[in-house]
Amino acid sequence: MASDAAFGVRSIAVAGMRHTRYGWWLEDAGPVEARAPLEGETSADVVIVGGGYLGLWTAWQLKRLEPEADVVVLEAGLAGHGPSGRNGGFVSTLWADLPTLRERFGDASAVAVARASERGVRGIGTFCVEHDVDAWYRAAPTLRVATTDTQLGSWNELVTACGEVGARDEVRVLSGDELSRRCAAGFLGGLELATSATVQPARLALGLRSAVLSAGVRLYERTAVTRLSPGPVATTVAGRVRAGAAVLATGSRTSGLAGFRLAHAVASSHIVLTEPVPDVIEALGWTGGEPIADARTLLHYFRTTRDGRIAFGWAGGRMGFGARPSRRLELDLMVVRAARDQLLRLFPLLRGRAITHAWGGPIDVSPTHLPIFGSRGRVHHGFGFTGNGVAPSYLGGEILARLALDRRDELTSLALVDPDRKLMPPEPLRWMGGAAIRRALIRRDAADAAGGSTDPVTRALVGVPRRLGLHLPR
Ligand SMILES: Cc1cc2nc3c(=O)[nH]c(=O)nc-3n(C[C@H](O)[C@H](O)[C@H](O)COP(=O)(O)OP(=O)(O)OC[C@H]3O[C@@H](n4cnc5c(N)ncnc54)[C@H](O)[C@@H]3O)c2cc1C
Numbered sequence: 001m002a003s004d005a006a007f008g009v010r011s012i013a014v015a016g017m018r019h020t021r022y023g024w025w026l027e028d029a030g031p032v033e034a035r036a037p038l039e040g041e042t043s044a045d046v047v048i049v050g051g052g053y054l055g056l057w058t059a060w061q062l063k064r065l066e067p068e069a070d071v072v073v074l075e076a077g078l079a080g081h082g083p084s085g086r087n088g089g090f091v092s093t094l095w096a097d098l099p100t101l102r103e104r105f106g107d108a109s110a111v112a113v114a115r116a117s118e119r120g121v122r123g124i125g126t127f128c129v130e131h132d133v134d135a136w137y138r139a140a141p142t143l144r145v146a147t148t149d150t151q152l153g154s155w156n157e158l159v160t161a162c163g164e165v166g167a168r169d170e171v172r173v174l175s176g177d178e179l180s181r182r183c184a185a186g187f188l189g190g191l192e193l194a195t196s197a198t199v200q201p202a203r204l205a206l207g208l209r210s211a212v213l214s215a216g217v218r219l220y221e222r223t224a225v226t227r228l229s230p231g232p233v234a235t236t237v238a239g240r241v242r243a244g245a246a247v248l249a250t251g252s253r254t255s256g257l258a259g260f261r262l263a264h265a266v267a268s269s270h271i272v273l274t275e276p277v278p279d280v281i282e283a284l285g286w287t288g289g290e291p292i293a294d295a296r297t298l299l300h301y302f303r304t305t306r307d308g309r310i311a312f313g314w315a316g317g318r319m320g321f322g323a324r325p326s327r328r329l330e331l332d333l334m335v336v337r338a339a340r341d342q343l344l345r346l347f348p349l350l351r352g353r354a355i356t357h358a359w360g361g362p363i364d365v366s367p368t369h370l371p372i373f374g375s376r377g378r379v380h381h382g383f384g385f386t387g388n389g390v391a392p393s394y395l396g397g398e399i400l401a402r403l404a405l406d407r408r409d410e411l412t413s414l415a416l417v418d419p420d421r422k423l424m425p426p427e428p429l430r431w432m433g434g435a436a437i438r439r440a441l442i443r444r445d446a447a448d449a450a451g452g453s454t455d456p457v458t459r460a461l462v463g464v465p466r467r468l469g470l471h472l473p474r
Helices: 002-006 023-029 053-065 095-105 107-130 158-163 177-182 201-214 250-256 278-284 334-347 392-405 431-448 455-465
Strands: 012-014 016-018 040-049 072-075 090-092 141-146 170-175 189-192 196-199 218-220 225-229 233-236 240-249 265-274 291-293 300-304 311-312 357-364 371-377 378-385
Touching: 016 177, 016 233, 023 201, 023 357, 040 334, 053 072, 053 201, 053 357, 053 392, 090 170, 095 158, 107 196, 107 278, 107 392, 170 431, 177 189, 196 278, 225 455, 240 392, 250 357, 265 334, 265 431, 278 311, 278 371, 291 431, 300 334, 311 334, 334 357, 371 392, 378 392, 431 455
Parallel strands: 016 357, 040 072, 040 240, 072 218, 141 291, 240 378
Antiparallel strands: 012 016, 090 196, 141 189, 170 189, 225 233, 233 240, 265 311, 265 357, 291 300, 300 311, 371 378
16 A cells, blocks of 8 residues: 555554554555645644544534635644544444533533534535545444343443433333344344444545545645644644644644643554455344444444445553554554454354454543543644544534634533543553553453453452543543
């Protein structure tokens, strides 16, 4: 792939699977020609740092709201080649976070956020139609399933919360029999979340990149911002942008920046992908395109693709240290092997079929599980998607574009904007504590799957985040 070569990334074989840094979705989407880096000084109405979904949706929304606005995006690598181009492609609302939203903000504000998050699911579909982007957008409810007895009913709090706020239609409890008609993998029971979809994430990211370029946004790639001062002025190795407003959309790298060091933690998630197996999908009866996740804390998430593959992810990767990039966040052999084994355990029909690709990437884990948007003077920011950023970054783009243009409305009043700050512990405590807790969660999930119980130390570690008022990573 041309973009791999441009960045000197080799593809390597891992237990029979091919791993490229950018994952299979970007290979399928095809190579893109990198835009020139920024050289010299320039000015703009708005400078956006980071060309993932959040930065690109913000640029796109800015041009919709203010077609004449001069918008510059500075991207360290290639736009859309971070997690935005290689995630699981689940397009989800924030309804699953309703209990947390209520606890943090009260019922009315919680419902306003959850309803607003539906804009992302619908808006991405509309964007693909209007801009002729073939991102494999497919609307289908998400299934949360129990694979062990202890997972059964783990959704009760959510179901009760939806009932109490008058949003009963958002969720539906399903019996094991009902589930087996959607995907016959022996699930014991589950929950259907009504409003969701799947996409081919790289096709969406690159389609968005093209739309933004066509709208007249100036995109500079291979242009890492080394300093963002309140002016705002964005300084890069070879240039500088003075702007009326700046937007920070740097994903998991945000906590590397002064002022944001305690804002989020970094964990990793990995995906393995099968060869096309349309016969297996047919035999499972999994033909409705439903994205599925189990009810573990470090969840397994899986879906089908338009060309008949199964993509299977596991959020059990390691913690990052601060915002430091690390190969282990991009490719962790242990995590990949575990994900492959778990895939085969769940779908024995896949035994003997090729698992062709594996890749991973960093996740920006917010202390509350909820994304955070806000402003510090004329520098606006968004981060903390915690593994659910595909649709919420669309809403984030709408919010940040408004903040950058100083247009206040119901979206900029949502409780996700400038919430009371909750912080992560400092390093090295965050990394050490986070790693110990993640290992404990893996032990607990494994014991649960084997029908056993865990030791008191594991149980105590699993309870630490709650005692600190933090939400568990996923
Ligand atoms: C394996 C995996 C599976 C996932 N599955 C799902 C899923 O199924 N559904 C879902 O909703 N979410 C999922 N996610 C999360 C989702 O991908 C992210 O939440 C989303 O992509 C966040 O977009 P972003 O624009 O904030 O960040 P990113 O995509 O990380 O973009 C940030 C960009 O900023 C650039 N950047 C960083 N620092 C600088 C700098 N100093 N100067 C210039 N540019 C800079 C980076 O190069 C990058 O391109 C998954 C993530 C991973 C890793």
